[in-house]
Amino acid sequence: MSSAFTPTEMMTIAAARALTNDDVCFVGIGAPSAACNVARLTHAPDITLIYESGTIGTKPDVLPLSIGDGELCDTALCTVSVPEMFRYWLQGGRITTGFLGGAQIDRFANLNTTVVGEYERPQVRLPGGGGAPEIASNCGQIYITIALSKRGFVDHLDFITSMGHGEGGDHRSRLGMKTKGPTRVITDMCIFEPDPVTKELTVVSIHNGFTREQITENCGWPVRFSSSLTETPVPTEREISVLRDINARTKKAHEAA
């Protein structure tokens, strides 16, 4: 089984494992959505998945392309308006975990999905923040999943769309935030967690088949490794089959409509 999976599959499965049955999870689109649903279909059948379109407790059979596909509403416990979602449920402090993706991340897990270059005259105009700025501050904790590359893991962000640990240390609490912020970043090569004191992202687990050198080469800052570094357990047959099945159903459904 050890070589029978791709780095992207390992990333999704490692991200899924971060979630528990008791989580109430605000799901970002793309990689987070795949991870959250793999968790629901494997070890966390009672997890509550919430999408910003207002769907609460949704159990999609195929992964949505957008955050508001009909599948999410059809399979939800209930669907509320978008103002209610952001006011009562997110700002109200009801969400334990927010799961975000992003275009760029820095060593303190701040995210940029807004612009590359200057805001007024951007080289690349990205989609923007959407729900992320308040997901990042109002959820109990944040998981992030992004593939590791020099383009994505940068030394300096041109724009902070959503704050992770800011300048590090106690920056969040100095701004009055009571939530934990990013506690884990799952990539296709390794898993990072913030240092307990400095909050700098530190590699805590390396996926099977990757080396420290490869991780160093693909990260835009001098990356630190934990003194108690482990190897990420390879995907189980069940995890792989659940992920491949949902991806196949999703591909078929999206091409059909």
Place this chain on the structure above:
Amino acid sequence: MARICTLSEAIEENVRDGDTLAMEGFTHLIPYAAGHEIIRQGRRELFLVRMTPDLIYDQLIGVGAARGMKFSWGGNPGVGSLHRFRDAVENQWPRPLEIEEHSHAAMANAYEAGAANLPFAMLRGYIGADLAKVNRNIKSVTCPFTGEVLAAVPSIRPDVSVIHAQKADRKGNVLIEGIAGVQKEAVLAARRSVVTVEEIVDELNPPSPNAVILPTWAISAVVHVPGGAFPSYAHGYYPRSNAFYIAWDKIARDRDSFAAWIKDNVLASTPGDFSRHLTKHAAA
């Protein structure tokens, strides 16, 4: 009382050059047919408001109908960029676009404040986020009771809001089902409003006494446009065309292919053409 009329009449009477225009529908029930009618009628200098500009505003921006836009997430969901939006921001093509950018939470709060006839909305938001540095309309307010500093944004008060819904009755009362987004707030925050619907029925028969209903006296015009939300969807009628959203990436990436698409599918088309999407999916 809402006037039940044709799409051409509703847009002619309610959407004017220079208006602040909100066309809402959060992935679901996006009023595409109305967007196309606005393009056909050649409206100019619009200030667009929408949480997720989506393909509908990519089209209005690409034809040069907009002077500015207030928004919170400008991508093609699950696919990538809105290329006409990017071309406007990065290259000022076909004209410069003034942008006022917010988060979803702020936009949703601002619509609700508009519906509530308040001048601004407050939220626990934008903490540590750079948007507050580049958008002069993100300010703060101090709670008079606890001293907590909260973010404040102006309420959204469109000249006109346009939405799509499932059903209206013959008086023009409207029922919205499924992902209801901010449509109710957008209509109640606006001076004028247009609602396109899949069906006009004798009895609305709401599924619950708590259903999302907009009474006829809160709406300016109601128009029967079956299929009018394609390629987004109408819960209970037809699904989202994820295939079209994927195909749009190629159409909109290039200025010429975009112009050709608009010519064939908007300028040379009518609101009635949207019903073919309904038939296709009902048969599938």
